[in-house]
Amino acid sequence: MTVAELDQPEAYLGVHRSLTGRAWRERAADPELVRRHQLSLGLSQPLARALASRGIGHDDGPDYLNPTLKALFPDPSGFTDMDRAAAILVDALERRRPAVVFADYDVDGASSAAQLVRWFRSQGHELSIYVPDRLTEGYGPSPAAFRRLKDEGAELVVTVDCGAAAHDALACAAEIGLEVVVIDHHLMRGDEIPPVAALVNPNRPDCRSGQGRLAAAGVTFVLLAALNREARRRGLFGDRPEPDLRQWLDLAAMGAICDVTQLVGFNRALAAQGLKVMSAWRNPGLKALLEVAKSQGPASVFHVGFVLGPRINAGGRIGRSDLGARLLSTDDPEEARALAEELDGLNASRKEVERQVTEAAIELIERQSNQADAPVLVVAADDWHPGVIGIVAGRLRERYRKPTIVIGVDRAANVGKGSGRSQPGVNLGRAVQAAYEEGLLLAGGGHAMAAGLSVRPDSIPELREFLCDRLAGEAEAASAADGLEIDAVVTTAGCDRGLWQDFQRLAPFGPGNPEPLFAAADVRIERPMALRGGHVRCTLVDRSGGKLKAVAWRVEDSDLGRRLLQEGGAIHVAGRLKPDDWQGREGVQFEIEDAADPRSV
Incomplete structure (x- = not known):
């Protein structure tokens, strides 16, 4: 046992190393x-x-058990430049200035853009939407895009979920007389504020709002409150009703959940109340997307994160980048249906591309000498689609429990585009920035848990060696600390609908509020079955004879999956309770996250 392992808390149920290589600990x-x-x-x-x-x-x-906007809504004026941004936008409304919303191509960008479009539409003014193409334009505003919008007649551009770090583009906008308001949430480098009419970002160095956890959709929702207040001050609601912002909480929740933000404080209220609004399915785009996905029921984090979100993102990943924003903005059910069907088809294609790249990456890792044992995985190949490399990096990080960078190489352009995902305790973004400063990258940056980069193909081996050397210490400590935090030990008989409903009072779950994790000790596996997609289904039986349906996702070719496919012999399992409403039974099933053999823990 290493020194780092000796410093860790006592193992829960005696599990020092599970079948996924983790220690189990009781949540303190x-x-x-x-x-x-x-x-x-x-x-x-x-x-x-x-x-x-x-x-x-x-x-x-x-407030945690019942998060409300009334108790947790921040003062819009507490955000630097918020009041100025509201004044500029209401001026544009009054003067009917040609204005464009410039959005990022993911769910957060789309849901932010849709909120602004819907607020202005409620006031009789239609905004245009511009979303850059991931492959040809890259992320965020560019001088070329701003010049194009200016030439097409735009007088004002509002960037959402992008723009705070686009210094060249914003400088260009100032030169050509294009007014820009930035609504963003990403970290900014240094203290320099770019030349811009207004920049609202809770993560800008001089913002004292304390709302740095918000996604762009949350910042935009606060902006809507500022717009209402400014328009009310000017008497603009005399001939039309003041918009009830609660109708757009579903869009704010989409951004908060899909951008994997910390669901605490005001952000938690946005997610909780937004899911309630979403459950009415009044947004034509969300309703159509739910129908084409053949899903139903009250909205949940699952719906947002695994049904709706991936389909909205599919347009930006491998299709037309503006599809998601258009879907969430439209009031036409027929247009919504057509867009939803297109996104659903793109998502199916995305999953197939992702599967192919993931399988190829695993084969490369397993084949390359010592790659799987390295502190950081850096895997690259020609023509891997840049729209899926981030997802694949996340899949590999889950499989190997270590920081992973996936690079798709474009030989014609002689450049590789990479995306990385990290483990808690390993600051991947800082290491990538250091690699850029060392001259190993054409571009690179990010934050602790995720990073992006561009690199010359012949520099990839040197980059791998640099990152492994730099992150070896952090990776070793993170590996020792890597563990499951268990909330409670349960019996199979005790895992019922009542227990699930009791713990649902902590929902919505996400970063900052992890879904409760339960452990069941000394259970037997009965009737194991491998399912399509690498999943494993089985029944858990404890010593008293109590039985519980269980499933483990994407584990068939892992140590965990191989053990679950064996009958006989007691094991400990850890996982989450999920509702099982098949054919109206209102039961529960156990979603297995990990397992350990009591004889070798």
Whole structure:
């Protein structure tokens, strides 16, 4: 056992190394805080403990369990340049200036653009939408794009989910007399604020809003409140009703969930209340997308993150980049249906491209000497589609439990485009920035958990060696700390609908509020079955004879999957409870995340 491993908390159920290579630990909680939550909020002990373990203090419990906009909505004026941005946009409304919303090509950009378009439409003014093409234009505004918009008659451009770091493009806009308002949330380098009419970003160095966790869709929703306030001050609601912003909470929730933001504070309220609004399925685009995906029911994080979000993103990944923004903005059910069907088809194609690249990347890793044992995986090949390399990097990170960079090489252009995903404790963005400063990259940057880069193909081996050397220490410590934090031990008989519903009071789940993880000790596997897609289904049986349906996703060719396909012999399992409503049964199933053999933990 290494020194780093000795510093870790005591293993839960004695599991120091599971079948996925992780230690299990009980999620830490202050016993006194647990008791106070039980008494003041009337919670069961396991639920009170889960609340305390998520860092929720005694006074914050009520708002956490019932997050409301009234209690958590920030003052728009607390955002630097928010009032100025609102004044510029209401001026544009009053003067009917030709204005364009310039959006990023992902869900956050699309849902941000749709909010602005819908607010202006409610006031009788239509905004145009421009989304750059991922392959030909790259991310964010460019001088060429701004010149094009200016030539086409635009007087004002509002960038959403991009623009804060586009110094060259913003300088160009200033030169050609194109007014720009930036609505963004990405980290900014240094203290320099680019020349722009207004820049609203809770992560700009001089913003004191304390809302740096928001996605762009959340920042845009606050902007809508500022627009209402400014328009009300000018008396613009005399001949038409003031827009009820709550109708667009579904769009704010889309951005918050799909951009994988921390679901705490105001952001948690946006997600929770937005899912309630979404459940009515009044947005024609979301309703059409749900129907073509053959899904149904009240909106959930699952719907947003795994049904709707990937389809909206598919346009920007391998299709037309503006499809998502158009879908979320339209009020025409027929147009919504056509766009939804196109996105659904693109998503099917995206999944096939992703599968091919993932399989090829795994084969390369396994074949290359010592690659799988390296502290950082850097895998590259010709013609891997740049629209899927980020997803593939995430898949490989899950499989190998280490930072991963996937690079698609364009030989004709002599450039490789890469995307990376990291493990907690390994700052991949900082290392990529260091590689850029060393001259190993054409471009590169990001944050701790994700990064992007451009590199000459012949520099890839040197880049791999640089990153492995630089991140070896962080990766070793992260590997030792890598573990599952368990909320409670349960029996198969105790895993029922009541337990699931009790813990649903902590929803919505996401970063900052992890979905509860349960462990079941000494269970047997019965009737294991390999499913299409590499999934494994089985039944868990404990010593008392209680039975529980279970499934594990994409594990068939892993140590975990191979063990689950074996009957006999007790094992410990860890996972999440999920509703099982097949044929109206209103039961639950256990979604297995990990397992451990008690004889070799």
